[in-house]
Structure formats: structure tokens, C-alpha cells
Amino acid sequence: MITLTHFLIVSALLFVIGLYAVLAKRNAVLVLVGIELMINAAVLNLVSFGRYDKALYGGQTFALFAIVLAAASVAVALAIILNVYRYYKNINPHDIRDLKD
Amino acid sequence: MSLLNHISLNVFLSLMVLIAPLCAFMATVFGGRKISGGLLAVTAMCISVIGSIVVFVNVWNGEQIHEQITWFTVGANEFKAGIILNNLSVLMMVLISVVGLPVHIYSVFYMKGDPGIHRYWMYLSLFCFAMLALVMADSLLLMYVCWELVGFASYLLIGFWFTKEAAIRANKKAFLINRIGDLGFLIGICILYSQFQTLDVELLFGEQGFINQAVNDGVRWQFRGASVPAVWLTLAGTAFFMGAMAKSAQFPFHIWLPDAMEGPTSVSSLIHAATMVAAGVFMLVRISPLFDATVLLMIGSIGAFTAFMAATIALTQYDIKKILAFSTISQLGFMMVAIGIGQYGVAMFHLVTHAFFKCLLFLAAGAIIHEMHHVRDQNQLDFDPQDIRNMGGLRKYMPKTFRLTLIAALALAGLPLTAGYLSKDAILIYAFEWAEWRSNIWMIVPVSLLLTSALTAFYIARLVFKVFYGKFRLALNYQKTIALYEAPVGMRYPMTFLALCALFPLFSYNPLVFENVWLLNGFDKTEALQRVNIYHTVVPAAVNSISIIVIFVAWRWYARLKYPLKGTGVFFKFSLNQWYLDAVYHKLIIKVVKWFSRILYAFDRTFVDGLVDKLGRAIPLLANMVEWVDRKLVDGVVNGAGTLSNILGDTFRNAKSGRVQQYLFSMFLFFLIILFLGISFF
Numbered sequence: 001m002i003t004l005t006h007f008l009i010v011s012a013l014l015f016v017i018g019l020y021a022v023l024a025k026r027n028a029v030l031v032l033v034g035i036e037l038m039i040n041a042a043v044l045n046l047v048s049f050g051r052y053d054k055a056l057y058g059g060q061t062f063a064l065f066a067i068v069l070a071a072a073s074v075a076v077a078l079a080i081i082l083n084v085y086r087y088y089k090n091i092n093p094h095d096i097r098d099l100k101d
Numbered sequence: 102m103s104l105l106n107h108i109s110l111n112v113f114l115s116l117m118v119l120i121a122p123l124c125a126f127m128a129t130v131f132g133g134r135k136i137s138g139g140l141l142a143v144t145a146m147c148i149s150v151i152g153s154i155v156v157f158v159n160v161w162n163g164e165q166i167h168e169q170i171t172w173f174t175v176g177a178n179e180f181k182a183g184i185i186l187n188n189l190s191v192l193m194m195v196l197i198s199v200v201g202l203p204v205h206i207y208s209v210f211y212m213k214g215d216p217g218i219h220r221y222w223m224y225l226s227l228f229c230f231a232m233l234a235l236v237m238a239d240s241l242l243l244m245y246v247c248w249e250l251v252g253f254a255s256y257l258l259i260g261f262w263f264t265k266e267a268a269i270r271a272n273k274k275a276f277l278i279n280r281i282g283d284l285g286f287l288i289g290i291c292i293l294y295s296q297f298q299t300l301d302v303e304l305l306f307g308e309q310g311f312i313n314q315a316v317n318d319g320v321r322w323q324f325r326g327a328s329v330p331a332v333w334l335t336l337a338g339t340a341f342f343m344g345a346m347a348k349s350a351q352f353p354f355h356i357w358l359p360d361a362m363e364g365p366t367s368v369s370s371l372i373h374a375a376t377m378v379a380a381g382v383f384m385l386v387r388i389s390p391l392f393d394a395t396v397l398l399m400i401g402s403i404g405a406f407t408a409f410m411a412a413t414i415a416l417t418q419y420d421i422k423k424i425l426a427f428s429t430i431s432q433l434g435f436m437m438v439a440i441g442i443g444q445y446g447v448a449m450f451h452l453v454t455h456a457f458f459k460c461l462l463f464l465a466a467g468a469i470i471h472e473m474h475h476v477r478d479q480n481q482l483d484f485d486p487q488d489i490r491n492m493g494g495l496r497k498y499m500p501k502t503f504r505l506t507l508i509a510a511l512a513l514a515g516l517p518l519t520a521g522y523l524s525k526d527a528i529l530i531y532a533f534e535w536a537e538w539r540s541n542i543w544m545i546v547p548v549s550l551l552l553t554s555a556l557t558a559f560y561i562a563r564l565v566f567k568v569f570y571g572k573f574r575l576a577l578n579y580q581k582t583i584a585l586y587e588a589p590v591g592m593r594y595p596m597t598f599l600a601l602c603a604l605f606p607l608f609s610y611n612p613l614v615f616e617n618v619w620l621l622n623g624f625d626k627t628e629a630l631q632r633v634n635i636y637h638t639v640v641p642a643a644v645n646s647i648s649i650i651v652i653f654v655a656w657r658w659y660a661r662l663k664y665p666l667k668g669t670g671v672f673f674k675f676s677l678n679q680w681y682l683d684a685v686y687h688k689l690i691i692k693v694v695k696w697f698s699r700i701l702y703a704f705d706r707t708f709v710d711g712l713v714d715k716l717g718r719a720i721p722l723l724a725n726m727v728e729w730v731d732r733k734l735v736d737g738v739v740n741g742a743g744t745l746s747n748i749l750g751d752t753f754r755n756a757k758s759g760r761v762q763q764y765l766f767s768m769f770l771f772f773l774i775i776l777f778l779g780i781s782f783f
Contacts, residue, residue, distance in 0.1 A: 097760055
């Protein structure tokens, strides 16, 4: 029997893994991947809670929105990463600190 | 100045007598070396002589004159200053000026050519002023001031030749010993002031004075409500006597006088024979009502002992001035005995006669020393011009000086026809009568005086015979003919005048009986002694026969050179070394004082300085502690603030590292913290 709790645990794991990737990876693309994982963990949550809104399918709708948003944000982020790479010849977030001031 | 309105002739003259030497002193001080000090001083003395004689004639046996002005006021107590003229004052005034004038004239010749002659007159005038002021002063405080001035002038004059080591030692000694005595005087003044609240001589010591009004029942000494134990009366008398002991060179304070002979001889004659040493006797007579029986006995005993002791020392001295100095001490002892037996008039009488003949003796000695100096300088010899062993046979060279010396010597020995006979016999006879009414033990006083008289005759005869008779030993020693000459006229005339004063006519028309002396009748006999007729005949006869025998012996010994003694005996040494008193004082007092001083010094070094050093070491310690506190705590707070801002600054600066992931991480962290707080709150 797979209950809501299992979904939520999986989603939490996903989120935490994503968070780790965002915080620790030395490659901007993989940071982006981590962001995707966290969005997906949220989407998984939305979908799992969607069971309880059988009338309006709020969960699924929200999930779709989130997927679309994630895709858009990835497009923008990749554009930024490419520009960064062109400018710095480097996409290691650790080294890029010129935004400080 | 209401004083000037009713000032009488006598007071005016007395002030003139006093101010003349003061003016001479001031003129020599401010006039510099251009001024002839001798002329000034002699003129001032002449004025003093004339003034004092006029005052004397007016005041003697008349009303006492007492003029005073307010000197200064302390709180409610007025201190007055003024002059008091009674028999005692005017007698002393005449004595000081009449003895002072010949000495001044003599000095003109004696001190001729001395490089310090200017200073000499300055000091001498100062001394005369101080002494005259002392006898006129009407309050004990003023007397004390003049007393100190006299001592100071004496100090200056003894150390007149200040390049001589001995002179400097002598004047320090004289000054210090006199200061010890002055302490007694001052204590006496303090006691009287605390008892009577006044220092006025007339109020204190007059006929109806406070002293006579005060009741002494042997337990308490009471006056108008002030009541102290009776011992204070004795103490006051003793304290005053201590002052007189130092000034009048009584045992044990006599040791300064022989040393004081280091000054010029003219000074010795005036100060250390006629006036300053008499100041002590004068002072005792001035305050005579104060003495109770105990003090009088003490004065008499010390006087008798001093007279005897000094006479024995005079027997063997070789220095002509030292012999005369001890003779002076001895004669002052006689005066003290006269005071001790309550015969103040007799004491004053002996003071006057002694002043004349002793001054003359000193001046004669000065004339001889003067000539010996000449001999020494002309022949370039090296000998002590004051040593009587270098003299002898001077009668042939200086016949006039010899005759004058002889008169003075006879007066000192107390042979008839001289003034000395009258005064010394008066003392002896009264001493015998006084002892008659006391227990037998007190017979020792007159008997010792009798013995002292014999010694006196002997030592003065020895001096005369050794100096004027026999052969001139100096010429024998050097195997050459040395001639001396008579002293100059200017030195001889003053001496002649003094010699006339040393004979009986000045004092009495009857050369043999002292009852007719006018001077004695000017003083009250404080104690009516019962006349014991036998003494009045036996004593003079005994004294004179003994004196004549003694003088004959001295003549055989010293003039005929049949000298029987070896000069090595115990007594001889004892006398020659002045009873070893100097050594005793050195051992007993000076050593002890020095030892005590060393102990105190050690105490000071270890304890007082030690404490200071410890403190000195403790303070850096304290300072270190304070400094540590300052550094660690106070600076710590300040630095801590600085460090804190540093840390904070570092924290916030480092937080803005520009690393995106770090920003995220911290956001996450804060998010977690907020979440946690939220959970724990709700």
C-alpha cells in the first residue's frame, strides 16, 4: 500500500538532493539540474495532494503551471549560463564573484 | 607718642647714653671703611659716660624712674618696652661706660694697624649698646633680647681674628655654652609669665611686686588664683641661675671663658672681665626677690666651688691671659657667694671693684703682650708672646706698666688701701656671719672662700713676680740682648685712670672698714644678719696676714728662684690641665651626644629611610598593578569594542563573498532557523 506519506518522503528526498546540488555543485549546469529536481519535488507534492481535490484538479493544474514555469526558467537560466561562459570562459559558480558589489 | 611729651631729663639722657653707641655701630656698618670707627666709637663712649654720670647723680638713692611704651600686643596681652632707672641700673650704666671708655681709648693704640680694625669698632660699639640696653631694660623679654645681643657681640669679638683656628673654636664654644644657659633664662621667663601674666620688672620684682605678693606655703605657690606646686618657684630660680651660670662662667659652664682669651686683649678686658660676665650677676640681683632658700644655697655653693676651683687652676697656668681668665671666674664665684648669702649690695660692690682692677690687669697684660709681639716681629723669633715663661725682669723695661699692674694685683689679692680689700672682706665677713646661723656644714662656704683668697694672693703674686722680677728669660734663651719699651701714652693713661678707680677713695673715706662704702648703702640688705663683731676684726686680719705670708712665699719661689716643686705632681698636673674638665666634658657629653647622634643616624638610615625606600619600592608595585588593571580592564574595554566591531565587520564583509551558493546556503540556514523558532513558538 502506497500512501501519501511515501510520496511526500520521496518528494522530500528529491528536494533535499536538489538543494544539495544547488549549494554544492561546481558546475552551473548541474546547479540548474538541482533546481529542476527541487521544482520536480514540489510538483510531486502538488500532484500527490491533488488526490484530495477531485472537483477542480487544483493540484494537477498547479503542477502543470509549475512545469511550464520550470521550463521557462531553465530556458532563461541556460541563456544566462551561456552568456556567463562566453564572458568568463568558466561556468563554476564558485569562481564567479563579480556580482558582489 | 605721648611719651615724648612728659619725657624727663633723666630718661632723655639715658636714651642718649644708649643710642650713642648704637649710632656709632650703625655708622660703621653703613659708612663703610672711609669712616674712622675709632673716633666714632670713642666719641659715642664719651657721650655715654657724661650722660650716665649725670643720670647716676640724679637717680642714685632717689625715686625709681620707669618709662615704658607698648611694644607689641599678642591677643589681649600687651608687652611693654621701656627703661627702668634705679640704683642698680644707674650703677651698672656708669660702670659699663666708665670702664668702656678707657678700654676704647686703649684699643685705639692697641689695635692700630690691624686690618680688621673697622670691624673691631663695629663689634665693640654693638657690644656696648647691648650691654647698656640690658641694664636699662624694664621687661624680662627685652632683657633676654639684649642678653642674646651681648652673647652675639661676644661671639663676634672672640672670633675677631677669624683666620685663627683656635679663635673660631673658642667663639663657637662660648656661643654654644651661652646658648645652653640662655635656655635656662628663657625657661625662667616662661615660668614667670605663666604665673603672673607679665614680664615687667617693676611689677614682678618691685617692693610691692607680684613676687612678694605671691604666697608660698611650701606646698603651693599661689598668686591671685594662679596656683602651682611650690617646686616651680625653685625651678624658676634655678632656671634663671642657669642663664647667669653660663654668662658669668660658673661651674660647670665656665669652660668657655679661658678659651675666649683668643680674642684681642682689649676685648678680654672689657667683656670677659668687666661687663659681659658681670651681666649674669647683674641679672640675679635684678630678679633677686624670686629666689627661695634652696636656690640661694645652690647659688652660694656653686659660687664657692667655682671660686675655689678656678683659683686652683690659675696657680699653674703659663699663659698670662689664661691666669687672668681663671682669676675672673674665681672672682665671679665670690660674687655668686655674695648673692647666695642674700647680700646683693655686696655682690654689686664686688662686681664694680673687680671690674676696675681686673680690667686694669688685662690691659696691663695687653701692654706686655703688645711689646712681646713687637720683639717677636722685629727679631723674627718664634715664641708665644703670652707665655709668662718667656718674660721676667720686665720691671726694668716697663716701670710704669709695672706700677699699674702692682696696684691691680694688690686689689685682686685684697690688701688694704685698695677697693678690692673692701669688697672681698665684705663678702668674707658676711659669709661667716651667714654660716654662723646655719648648721656647721655650711661653714665650708666661708672657709673655702678664705682658702681661695690665699690662693688668689698666691697666683697673682706668682704672675707679678714671674713677669716683672728676675731676669728676662727670653733674652737668656736666645742669648742676645732684647730691649722692650714702655707702652704708648695712649695705652697708659686709660690704665692710670682705672688704677685710680681700683683704690679705696672712690668708694669709701675709710680704707679699712667696708661699712662706710656709699655703694653698699644704696642696696637693701635683704637678710638682716646679726652682726657678729668678732668676724669684723678677725677676718680681715686673718685674710691679710695669710695673703702677706703667701705673697712672701711666692716672692721667694718666683722672684728669688728658690722653686721647690718639680711640677710633675698629681695636683700640679690636675691644676695645669684645668681639672681635666674639658676632657671630661669631651668624654661625657660630646662623646655621648655623638654616640646618641650616631644611633639616631642609624635609626634614621634603617627605619626612616628604610620606610621611605620601602614605600619607594612599594609604589612601583602598586603602579604596576594599576597599570595592569588599566591595560587589561580599561584598555580591554576599549580594545574590546574595537575588536568587536572588527569581528562584526569581518563577519558581514565575509558574508558578502559574491558566491551565489553561499548566499543560498545562508538563506536556507535562516529559513531553517525561522522555521525552528516558528515551531517552538506555536
